[in-house]
Amino acid sequence: MMNAPLAPAVKISGLEKSYGAYKVLHSISFSANQGEVVSILGASGSGKSTLLRCINMLEVPDAGEISIHGESYRLTQRSGFAPRVADPKQLLRLRSQATMVFQSFNLWSHLTILENLIEAPVHVQKRKRAECVAEAEALLERVGIADKRDFYPAHLSGGQQQRAAIARALAMRPKIMLFDEPTSALDPELVAEVLKVMRDLAAEGRTMLVVTHEMGFARDVSNRVLFLHKGLIEEDGHPEQVFSNPKSERFRQFISKHNA
Amino acid sequence: MKLKIILSAVGLLAAAQVAQAEDAIRIATEGAYAPWNFSGPNNVLEGFEIDLANELCERMKAKCEIVAQNWDGIIPSLTAGKYDAIMAAMSITPKREEVMAFSAPYAAAINSFAAMEDSDLANLPETGKPLSVDSEAAKPVLEEIARKIQGKAVGVQGSTTASAFMEQYFQGGADVREYKTTEEHNFDLASARLDAVVANATVLAAALEKDDMKGAKLTGPLFSGKVFGMIGVGMRKEDTALKARFDDVIKAAVADGTVKKLSEKWFKVDVSPQE
Amino acid sequence: MIDLPFIYDAFVQLCSGIPLTLQLVAVSVASGAVLAIALAAMRLSSWPPLDLLARIYIFIFRGTPLLVQLYLIYYGLSQFPELRKTFLWPFLREAYWCAALALALNTAAYSAEIIRGGVLSVPAGQIEAARAYGMGGFTLIRRIIAPQALRQMLPGYSNEVILMVKSTALASTITMMEVTGLAAKLISATYRPVEIFIAAGAIYLLLNFIVSRLFKLFEYRLSAAQRQPLYRRAAGENA
Numbered sequence: 001m002m003n004a005p006l007a008p009a010v011k012i013s014g015l016e017k018s019y020g021a022y023k024v025l026h027s028i029s030f031s032a033n034q035g036e037v038v039s040i041l042g043a044s045g046s047g048k049s050t051l052l053r054c055i056n057m058l059e060v061p062d063a064g065e066i067s068i069h070g071e072s073y074r075l076t077q078r079s080g081f082a083p084r085v086a087d088p089k090q091l092l093r094l095r096s097q098a099t100m101v102f103q104s105f106n107l108w109s110h111l112t113i114l115e116n117l118i119e120a121p122v123h124v125q126k127r128k129r130a131e132c133v134a135e136a137e138a139l140l141e142r143v144g145i146a147d148k149r150d151f152y153p154a155h156l157s158g159g160q161q162q163r164a165a166i167a168r169a170l171a172m173r174p175k176i177m178l179f180d181e182p183t184s185a186l187d188p189e190l191v192a193e194v195l196k197v198m199r200d201l202a203a204e205g206r207t208m209l210v211v212t213h214e215m216g217f218a219r220d221v222s223n224r225v226l227f228l229h230k231g232l233i234e235e236d237g238h239p240e241q242v243f244s245n246p247k248s249e250r251f252r253q254f255i256s257k258h259n260a
Numbered sequence: 261m262k263l264k265i266i267l268s269a270v271g272l273l274a275a276a277q278v279a280q281a282e283d284a285i286r287i288a289t290e291g292a293y294a295p296w297n298f299s300g301p302n303n304v305l306e307g308f309e310i311d312l313a314n315e316l317c318e319r320m321k322a323k324c325e326i327v328a329q330n331w332d333g334i335i336p337s338l339t340a341g342k343y344d345a346i347m348a349a350m351s352i353t354p355k356r357e358e359v360m361a362f363s364a365p366y367a368a369a370i371n372s373f374a375a376m377e378d379s380d381l382a383n384l385p386e387t388g389k390p391l392s393v394d395s396e397a398a399k400p401v402l403e404e405i406a407r408k409i410q411g412k413a414v415g416v417q418g419s420t421t422a423s424a425f426m427e428q429y430f431q432g433g434a435d436v437r438e439y440k441t442t443e444e445h446n447f448d449l450a451s452a453r454l455d456a457v458v459a460n461a462t463v464l465a466a467a468l469e470k471d472d473m474k475g476a477k478l479t480g481p482l483f484s485g486k487v488f489g490m491i492g493v494g495m496r497k498e499d500t501a502l503k504a505r506f507d508d509v510i511k512a513a514v515a516d517g518t519v520k521k522l523s524e525k526w527f528k529v530d531v532s533p534q535e
Numbered sequence: 536m537i538d539l540p541f542i543y544d545a546f547v548q549l550c551s552g553i554p555l556t557l558q559l560v561a562v563s564v565a566s567g568a569v570l571a572i573a574l575a576a577m578r579l580s581s582w583p584p585l586d587l588l589a590r591i592y593i594f595i596f597r598g599t600p601l602l603v604q605l606y607l608i609y610y611g612l613s614q615f616p617e618l619r620k621t622f623l624w625p626f627l628r629e630a631y632w633c634a635a636l637a638l639a640l641n642t643a644a645y646s647a648e649i650i651r652g653g654v655l656s657v658p659a660g661q662i663e664a665a666r667a668y669g670m671g672g673f674t675l676i677r678r679i680i681a682p683q684a685l686r687q688m689l690p691g692y693s694n695e696v697i698l699m700v701k702s703t704a705l706a707s708t709i710t711m712m713e714v715t716g717l718a719a720k721l722i723s724a725t726y727r728p729v730e731i732f733i734a735a736g737a738i739y740l741l742l743n744f745i746v747s748r749l750f751k752l753f754e755y756r757l758s759a760a761q762r763q764p765l766y767r768r769a770a771g772e773n774a
């Protein structure tokens with residue numbers, strides 16, 4: 001199976017990104033295969049969130065190439081200006097394939113939970129409403145908040161909101177899921193319910209890229225760990241191997257600081 | 261001791277002031293109706309009625325204060341006691357007499373149309389000839405004018421005898437528009453928003469001499485009659501003593517030719533009332 | 536002292552001015568809203584000259600009295616004989632269109648800032664989420680930004696419409712016979728300003744009561760997201 005002639009789920013090469021004079025990412029290259037659950041670790045300011053946001057072009061990189069299942073984002077650049085996305089239709093297609101779950105949920109507050117789930121499938125992917133509703137109901141069942149179907153986001157707990165946000169991401173039928181610190185904004189007692197949902201997704205064999213501070217998740221659930229420091233990948237390997245025998249001194253310090 | 265003297269002096273002064281105030285007559289005028297009344301250079305009120313008011317006050321041996329007041333509120337402010345008399349080219353009409361009193365007339369009101377020289381209305385019949393709208397002779401003239409101004413935009417100053425005239429004689433014919441001042445309707449005549457205006461002929465004649473009214477002329481007869489009435493001093497009904505004082509001095513000023521003299525000075529014609 | 540039958544009589548007579556008052560409000564609010572959206576878009580644009588242009592417009596129209604604007608449009612523009620030869624003159628010749636224009640230009644300046652405030656109140660994270668889920672351009676505005684901005688700006692905007700209803704009174708200064716114009720005419724016929732202005736005031740009060748009720752109703756319908764749990768849960772329990 002590993003030899004199947006499949007393109008990697010995500011392939012990044014020579015990725016660079018600066019904010020003004022501050023260089024966040026220095027020529028990052030890596031690829032993730034289908035079904036891999038990659039935890040991306042790093043101190044704040046290490047560039048891990050920027051890396052994730054580049055994958056669905058919420059940040060447009062200054063240089064480098066990103067492809068999703070073999071299809072590269074087409075970028076264009078006029079001299080003296082920052083690069084821009086060249087093909088909006090392609091952007092839309094690739095974004096539907098790699099959906100993002102945000103740290104602060106970012107559910108649309110004027111829509112009910114169900115409406116949040118079917119919003120992009122109906123209005124972006126142009127799928128049939130009835131089909132989307134049925135699928136959304138099944139997803140809400142799966143993340144354990146079927147009873148909150150007609151509630152508005154403001155009246156759900158943080159954990160429930162994040163589970164709804166995960167369901168919203170799933171409703172797009174993505175090939176890859178991107179998680180940007182999905183538990184960082186939650187009260188400690190609510191973290192577990194979100195992690196359980198993510199664990200279930202990992203067990204299904206979904207491709208997931210997770211920026212996180214949850215060492216437990218990184219160690220137990222993911223099958224690959226990336227450690228970023230100052231815009232460079234300092235550690236890359238199977239969790240068992242990197243946690244027990246880190247090559248990087250900084251990663252050693254990082255895990256001891258996080259009691260992992 | 262010193263203080264006492266000062267205080268009593270102040271008291272005397274105050275008493276004198278009160279006595280004077282009692283004899284002071286406050287007269288309101290519009291101040292925007294040249295040459296009857298208008299504010300000249302340095303915002304000093306001038307015109308036929310200002311001269312006449314001063315003349316009348318002198319004859320009454322009264323101290324007068326002349327104030328400017330918007331035409332709109334000129335009658336309500338009188339009844340509210342803001343001043344005692346109105347001299348603002350105000351015609352004596354039965355409707356006004358329901359709410360106020362008038363002195364003996366000091367002028368006759370003559371009204372006219374004005375239009376642009378190049379317009380259809382430039383040659384209304386009987387141009388420049390006096391015509392009483394109450395006379396038999398007026399009927400065919402008014403009918404012809406009614407035909408000519410059918411559907412035309414005619415400006416008048418609101419609450420004036422000109423607006424009453426349009427309402428009474430051309431009801432439903434012309435598109436009559438009401439303005440706050442004659443200056444505003446003259447402006448719209450010059451800018452072609454209006455086909456004609458109706459106002460006091462003396463006022464129109466004075467306005468037409470200005471540059472921005474170039475190309476406009478008086479047209480049709482010089483109207484007089486019941487609807488325009490005579491012009492008198494307006495007062496509160498209860499101020500009968502004041503009315504009697506005004507009546508006396510106005511009659512005297514008309515009789516001895518003073519009004520005629522002032523009229524010729526300001527209007528170049530005699531508008532003094534002929535009984 | 537106060538003559539109630541007379542006030543009632545005046546009220547009934549002044550009611551014939553309501554259609555013109557409402558027309559002026561409707562025409563100017565509708566066209567003002569279109570202009571306001573354009574101005575708000577300019578204010579929110581990332582291109583400085585556009586933003587500056589909108590700022591100058593708003594500065595001028597918020598900083599000068601509506602009466603002055605009305606006079607400049609009505610009497611000022613007619614000063615230029617050249618203008619009278621253009622296609623604009625058939626409109627500018629009419630006091631109605633001058634009044635509608637002045638009111639529309641004025642409300643556009645205020646509404647633009649209200650709209651801009653509403654748009655800025657939409658949380659950036661929700662807009663980012665919409666982009667991440669493939670929304671952009673008009674879909675993003677229609678589905679995510681507009682509904683939330685609208686709810687946010689509604690109280691401010693209802694104030695603006697109420698002000699507009701009252702501002703139409705100024706149209707009477709350029710010969711419009713709306714409620715206030717009729718009142719002035721009636722006063723000149725009766726010399727009883729107090730009773731007639733009481734009647735006119737009552738009409739504006741009534742109109743604005745209706746306007747504010749309509750907005751409250753609209754606001755209620757749009758605020759489901761705030762109101763919801765008690766409301767629906769209670770209904771659910773009863774069912």
